[in-house]
Amino acid sequence: VRDLWKVWLSARTTALSKGKGETRGTIKEKPGFNAGEDAAALRKAIEGIGTTEKTLIDILTQRSNAQRQLICKAYQDATGRTLCDALEGDTHGHFEDILVALITPHPKFDCQEFIQAIKGAGTNESILIELFASRSNHQIKAMCDAYLAETGRALIHDLKSEVSGDFEKTLLILAEGKRDESTNVDVAKAKEDAKILYEAGEKNWGTEESKFIDILCHRSVPQLRQTLVEYKSLSGKTLQESIEREMSGRLEEILVAIVKCVKSVPAYLAERLYKSMKGASTTESTLTRIIVSRSEVDLQDIKAEYKKLFGTSLYSDIEVRSIK
CATH class of the missing domain: 1.10.220.10 (Annexin)
Incomplete structure (x- = not known):
């Protein structure tokens, strides 16, 4: 179990250590990218005697999400099996969760997080709040489109059955994705x-x-x-x-x-990360959701806000909490 935590931590710290460039994310497109070569390397790592975790980590945390989609296509073309199925069959636990998250298109990933939030007898309102308060109109619309494609139902329709009152009213307005986007200030x-x-x-x-x-x-x-x-x-x-x-x-x-x-969205998400690691146990799903979903958006800013707010680095706190 300890080794699994270390591998899972390595996936995160590899991603977090990237980030010199014009955008505010920490993961960039890899120059000289070759989807076929990456797919072959992943296949060898998965199908060999024992899974080579380092190869999975090095490739999937050092390619952009768009590049990972091309790797997924190349892998399926070569093997007849989806990369997602291969990872789910060959890895497990939190390590599996983060690898699958990394190869999922961003809108589908948000959609799956929404589904998890409303799944079962209770509703995880904190995830709903995070998703709809922190996402842009474009991101919310993309999530709704992904939900329709995944379930055949409108996200707003299913959201109505999970919440009520003024909380429902607020979420439904946000889920419409119609916030004014003007940059002018009156x-x-x-x-x-x-x-x-x-x-x-x-x-x-x-x-x-x-x-x-x-x-x-x-x-x-x-x-x-x-x-x-x-x-x-x-x-x-x-x-x-x-x-x-x-x-x-x-x-x-x-x-x-x-x-x-x-x-500040980065400050809000930094606080969410801090709270996910506070106390006796760590909420790994929150770490995965925020770090993966913001890795190409503003994770550098989240790291800076985390340091400013809590006086310690996000990297070191993840390392300490994950190894425990």
């Missing part, structure tokens, strides 16, 4: 929205949750950042503080998550 509108939020919460007895939901789910990120500034100026409190005072439960959690993502 200061007068930000002042107006800040006043609406203040009067809907702190200023009066009782809270009009619908006003918070409408503004936080529809305004553009740049516009909301200005609204946060105007709200603090008007009320003397941050909007997050007001939400935490005025609301509770899952609605509070998702609105706070939206505010955090407006300020």
